[in-house]
Amino acid sequence: MIDLSHLRGKTIAVLGLGKSGLASVKALVNGGAIVWAWDDNAESRGQLEAFGLAPINLAECDWTEPDMLVISPGIPSTFPTPHPAAEKARRAGKPIICDVELLCTALPDVPSIAITGTNGKSTTTALTAHILSNAGIKTQAGGNLGNPALGFDPAGPDDCFVLELSSYQLELLHDASFDACGLLNITPDHLDRHGGMDGYIGAKRLVFARNKGPKWAIISVDDDPCARMAVELAREGGRRVIEVSVHKPAPHGIYVENGWLIDDLSGAQARIMDLVTVAHMPGVHNWQNIAFAYALCRARGVVASKIIEGIMSFPGLAHRQERLGMADGVTFVNDSKATNAEATAKALSAYRDIYWILGGKPKEGGIDGLQAFYPQIKKAYLIGSAADAFAETLGDNLPWQKCETLDRATAAAFLDAREGIASRAVDMPVVLLSPACASFDQFKSFEARGDAFRDLFNALANTAGQEKP
Numbered sequence: 001m002i003d004l005s006h007l008r009g010k011t012i013a014v015l016g017l018g019k020s021g022l023a024s025v026k027a028l029v030n031g032g033a034i035v036w037a038w039d040d041n042a043e044s045r046g047q048l049e050a051f052g053l054a055p056i057n058l059a060e061c062d063w064t065e066p067d068m069l070v071i072s073p074g075i076p077s078t079f080p081t082p083h084p085a086a087e088k089a090r091r092a093g094k095p096i097i098c099d100v101e102l103l104c105t106a107l108p109d110v111p112s113i114a115i116t117g118t119n120g121k122s123t124t125t126a127l128t129a130h131i132l133s134n135a136g137i138k139t140q141a142g143g144n145l146g147n148p149a150l151g152f153d154p155a156g157p158d159d160c161f162v163l164e165l166s167s168y169q170l171e172l173l174h175d176a177s178f179d180a181c182g183l184l185n186i187t188p189d190h191l192d193r194h195g196g197m198d199g200y201i202g203a204k205r206l207v208f209a210r211n212k213g214p215k216w217a218i219i220s221v222d223d224d225p226c227a228r229m230a231v232e233l234a235r236e237g238g239r240r241v242i243e244v245s246v247h248k249p250a251p252h253g254i255y256v257e258n259g260w261l262i263d264d265l266s267g268a269q270a271r272i273m274d275l276v277t278v279a280h281m282p283g284v285h286n287w288q289n290i291a292f293a294y295a296l297c298r299a300r301g302v303v304a305s306k307i308i309e310g311i312m313s314f315p316g317l318a319h320r321q322e323r324l325g326m327a328d329g330v331t332f333v334n335d336s337k338a339t340n341a342e343a344t345a346k347a348l349s350a351y352r353d354i355y356w357i358l359g360g361k362p363k364e365g366g367i368d369g370l371q372a373f374y375p376q377i378k379k380a381y382l383i384g385s386a387a388d389a390f391a392e393t394l395g396d397n398l399p400w401q402k403c404e405t406l407d408r409a410t411a412a413a414f415l416d417a418r419e420g421i422a423s424r425a426v427d428m429p430v431v432l433l434s435p436a437c438a439s440f441d442q443f444k445s446f447e448a449r450g451d452a453f454r455d456l457f458n459a460l461a462n463t464a465g466q467e468k469p
Contacts, residue, residue, distance in 0.1 A: 004102060014028070014037040015038055016071060017045065020073070020149070023099065025037050029053070035053060038055050063091070068095040071085075073172060075169055076193060077171070096172060097174060099149040101171055104176035106366050109156075111300065112161040113128060114181045115181075115292070116183055120289050121146075122145045122317055127290070134310040135310065142163065143163035144164040144267055159286045167193070179209055180299035181298050182207075182295070186223055189340060189363075217233050217239045218242045220313045222288070225321070230243055242295050244288070254265055256293045272308065281360060283321075285349070291312070298393065319334055319376055319447060320335060321347055327460050328421070331428070331430045336435065339436070348370065348432075352433060353430060354432050357388075357433045357435070357436055362436075381398040381412055386439040404444075406442070414460055
């Protein structure tokens with residue numbers, strides 16, 4: 001557990017008692033801080049009993065006493081409407097931070113890598129951590145992915161933290177800093193939380209405000225917001241800006257050319273590996289993830305040969321194009337983490353003969369922009385509250401079926417895929433769960449949705465010819 005004894009005797013308010021909030025409470029209590037904690041959900045407040053604490057309503061308390069507010073990133077502190085407790089803390093002039101700030105300020109000498117972007121950051125975080133661990137560096141990954149920041153174990157200057165950071169978290173950092181920062185891409189997302197696209201871009205840019213001195217700023221140049229930002233960062237100076245591209249050469253950067261990963265950091269244009277051979281990470285979007293992980297690990301001093309070993313042994317990320325296996329010649333892929341159209345596009349681009357399960361709680365824009373992938377899709381199976389809207393979008397352009405629930409959709413897709421094989425209409429069918437929606441209409445999280453899909457596959461595979469990955 002992270003030592004927060006430097007906060008001993010200080011009064012720290014914690015708002016939100018999910019995974020990160022509870023880890024914060026535990027670390028603060030163990031460090032000797034006076035903890036005032038609250039969650040708007042009564043059941044969540046009940047968890048405080050385990051720490052010997054009684055809940056304190058932070059929207060009604062005396063804000064002259066707490067020294068700071070540690071807020072769960074999912075709770076609005078500005079747009080669209082700040083939580084009343086955050087507004088009171090702001091009026092009282094108290095810092096509003098997240099758990100990542102506490103981690104980094106408690107252990108400033110531990111090398112750290114920060115990764116953000118609209119899509120791909122979880123895979124890149126997991127891959128980067130895997131490569132570093134494979135190279136013999138004691139590495140812990142978390143933040144917006146997996147372990148909460150204050151759930152990490154103590155670490156030293158020979159170790160490494162790899163942190164996935166959301167735009168929400170980036171806005172809640174003040175003194176935290178990182179040795180290498182990566183921004184994979186920017187497309188519209190969470191606009192209500194940032195007051196529009198400019199606010200969202202500004203939040204992502206904050207990752208580079210957190211560089212430790214003249215360290216590595218690794219940024220894609222394949223979308224317009226990032227490309228403009230790369231120019232701005234280079235003009236500012238004070239950091240080594242490394243451009244990454246999967247579509248064009250990036251002089252003195254990392255890029256992909258004809259399927260090969262190219263390292264041009266020293267101007268040698270060294271061909272590192274043929275990415276087509278990385279069968280467990282298909283698609284151009286995964287090439288971007290690999291290129292960023294390569295650059296981030298180079299920033300940590302790992303040699304190319306060790307990075308290649310780590311890439312080839314990476315098991316993949318659960319719920320992100322996770323190949324579950326094959327039943328009766330039908331491959332099942334769990335991409336439950338694709339909660340918007342941009343993420344789903346990555347999966348649709350990687351396969352053909354797709355039996356596509358989609359739907360849930362829709363996001364702004366729905367599935368607009370995915371028309372280019374329709375020729376690869378044999379049929380769509382619609383679930384959740386988005387079913388009617390998605391049926392209207394698909395119209396006569398694609399065969400579709402309203403299934404309401406995931407179990408019905410999975411059974412229908414499997415049946416159709418097997419019939420496709422029998423009729424020789426397809427030879428490599430893929431039942432793909434890539435919902436392009438949040439999960440909260442029928443599941444508590446995208447993880448729960450993906451786990452349910454995995455269970456459905458296992459049940460089908462147990463009664464059919466099967467092949468596990």
